[in-house]
Structure formats: structure tokens, C-alpha cells
Amino acid sequence: MPRRHRGVAPVGGAGGLMLPFARVTLIGLGLIGSSLARAVRATMPTVRLTGYDADPAVRETAVRIELVDDVADSAGTAAIDADLVILCVPVGAIGPAAAELADDLPADAVVSDVGSCKAAVARALAEALPGRAIVPAHPVAGTEQSGPEAGFATLFHGRWCILTPEAGTDATAVERVAEFWRRLGATPEVMTPEHHDRVLAVTSHLPHLIAYTIVGTASDLEEVTRGEVIKYSAGGFRDFTRIAASDPTMWRDVFLTNREAVLEMLGRFSEDLASLQRAIRWGKGDELFDLFTRTRAIRRSIVEQGQDDPAADFGRSHE
Ligand SMILES: NC(=O)C1=CN([C@@H]2O[C@H](COP(=O)(O)OP(=O)(O)OC[C@H]3O[C@@H](n4cnc5c(N)ncnc54)[C@H](O)[C@@H]3O)[C@@H](O)[C@H]2O)C=CC1
Numbered sequence: 001m002p003r004r005h006r007g008v009a010p011v012g013g014a015g016g017l018m019l020p021f022a023r024v025t026l027i028g029l030g031l032i033g034s035s036l037a038r039a040v041r042a043t044m045p046t047v048r049l050t051g052y053d054a055d056p057a058v059r060e061t062a063v064r065i066e067l068v069d070d071v072a073d074s075a076g077t078a079a080i081d082a083d084l085v086i087l088c089v090p091v092g093a094i095g096p097a098a099a100e101l102a103d104d105l106p107a108d109a110v111v112s113d114v115g116s117c118k119a120a121v122a123r124a125l126a127e128a129l130p131g132r133a134i135v136p137a138h139p140v141a142g143t144e145q146s147g148p149e150a151g152f153a154t155l156f157h158g159r160w161c162i163l164t165p166e167a168g169t170d171a172t173a174v175e176r177v178a179e180f181w182r183r184l185g186a187t188p189e190v191m192t193p194e195h196h197d198r199v200l201a202v203t204s205h206l207p208h209l210i211a212y213t214i215v216g217t218a219s220d221l222e223e224v225t226r227g228e229v230i231k232y233s234a235g236g237f238r239d240f241t242r243i244a245a246s247d248p249t250m251w252r253d254v255f256l257t258n259r260e261a262v263l264e265m266l267g268r269f270s271e272d273l274a275s276l277q278r279a280i281r282w283g284k285g286d287e288l289f290d291l292f293t294r295t296r297a298i299r300r301s302i303v304e305q306g307q308d309d310p311a312a313d314f315g316r317s318h319e
């Protein structure tokens, strides 16, 4: 088991020439499932890829665009000879999808997922697949698009992939999943599911909630017409509209699943917002200036570290 430090630990890079897995099954062929299929094809072309999606139209598209070697017509059939099964479905569907294939899963298969929340998902996976090797994962990479045609092979390049195995999970299974993500261009890191959920509540879930709110509020304002919202949506607001175009099912599930951490961070955010409101009301320019100086420095250090989000540019350049 990789060492844990304050809930976070890098995963040692054993590397090697052997493929970590030879037969990979993807359950859910939307943005992330189809990006995984394309990335596996590009980086591990001898891997046999099988896919399944609950939506017949998605299965049809997957066949038409030759996304995987085989599109199965049930989750169980897709899993039957896999050595890695990755659940790429909305977080609320991960437990049910795992239960659906449990009886057909080979004894030595490793099961993973890509869900944006980890604590509740890890519990659902452990319950659906008792005694199995489970290595939950979250690639911190995506866009506001969804569906099988939105994916692309380079989505995971230069991005983190957070692994949240339970203490006591077979170390070889963890290392094989870590190596799988390294081959796709991502950097794996291990942390506890609880730590993951608190960090992502601030860095991803809260920003999405704010974007959904601000776009909703702007379009509800009586003195601003919907036409004006579109016409004058240059600058900051435009960036919010990209995020607020993210998949409704996926994000409903994220907020209902990571409820506690999101509510905690939202409480903290509301307090900070109220203090900004006071600073504006009482003309405290120094307070505003100090905060904006601090946040500008944060943005600059993110850009310097080369962690600016390519997904943002991807979204914009394809509009
Ligand atoms: N969209 C993003 O930017 C990112 C998403 N994620 C996570 O990846 C997962 C998938 O998200 P996307 O690919 O964006 O969504 P998507 O909406 O593009 O694809 C999800 C697919 O799962 C299928 N599905 C739903 N329930 C199913 C079931 N029970 N069995 C089989 N297929 C089922 C749907 O028909 C759909 O095709 C989610 O858990 C999300 O939290 C993680 C990182 C980034």
C-alpha cells in the first residue's frame, strides 16, 4: 500500500514494459468513457477494449464510430473476461452499475471508476462487490461536454488522477491502476476519499455551483433581457456560461453525493461573500484591493506551474 501522509501520497512509478491490463471494460461511454477508449487506443493499442452503455443510442454511436473492439448488450457480458473494469457513469449510478455486473466479474479482475466524488462511491462499490480488488479513481480532467462523440485521447495529458483505495487494498492492484493512468499521460496520487471530497468540494464542486447560480440569476433578472445576457456575455460571464453548460445529471449527482463537504464549503464561502458585501457597502477599498491582490497572485502561481486549464480553451475554441 503506498504511504499516506496527511491523507495524501504520491504513487511510486514502477513503470516497466508490461501492460498493466490486457482486457479493459468501460461501463458508460460518455465524455470520460469515450476519452478513456481513445486514450487507451492511442497509448496501449494491443489492449482489448469492451464497452457497455445503458443507453441504446450511445451503444449505436459507439459501434458506428468504432470506439471499442466490442460493444456488449449488458454490463455483465461486458465484464465477463475483463482484467480491469472502469465504471464511467454518473456517481449516483456507480453502485447500481457495479451490482449489475457483480455475478459476471472474473475473480481476479480489478474494478475502478472515474466518479467526481469518492467517499460515498467507495462505500457503494465495496457494498456491491464485497471482497473484490477495488481502486476508485478520479481523473481531474474534463469539459462541459458529454456523450461518446465529445471525448478525446489527450484529455488526461498532464492532469492528476486521484486514487482513493481503502487501507488494506492489494498494493499490486493499486500500482497497476496507477500505471494504467500514467500510460494515459496522467499523474496518479493516492489520498483518502474523505480528503479528496473536501478538496474537490472547494476546487471543483463549489465553482460549478457558483456558475450555475450566476448564470441562472442573470437570466432571471427582469431588467436584463435574455437577449442581452447573450449579447453582452463577453469576459467573465462567458467563462461562467461554459461551466454552467455542464451535464445536469452528472452535477445533480455530485451535489447530492458530496452533500456534506459541499455544504461545509458553501457555508464558508457565504461568510466570505457577506464580508465582501460589507466592504463594498462601507467603502473599504483597502480590503477589496488586498483580497484581489492575493487572488491575482494565486492565479499567477497556477499559470507558472503550468496548471492552467486546457479544458477552458478547448471549450472556447470549439464554440
Ligand atoms: N464530465 C467531466 O468533466 C468529468 C466527469 N467525471 C465523472 O465521470 C463520470 C462520467 O461522466 P461523463 O462521462 O462526463 O458523463 P456522460 O453523461 O458524458 O456519460 C455518462 C454515460 O453513462 C451512461 N450510463 C448512465 N447510467 C448507466 C448505467 N447504470 N450503466 C451503464 N451506463 C450508464 C449514460 O448513458 C452516459 O452515456 C461521472 O461520474 C463524473 O462525475 C470525472 C471527471 C471529469
Ligand SMILES: O=C(O)C(=O)Cc1ccc(O)cc1
Pocket (backbone or CB within 6 Å): 115, 116, 139, 140, 141, 142, 143, 144, 204, 243, 309, 311, 312
Ligand atoms: O470543464 C471544467 O472546467 C471542469 O471542471 C471539468 C471537470 C468536471 C468534473 C470533474 O470531476 C473534473 C473536471
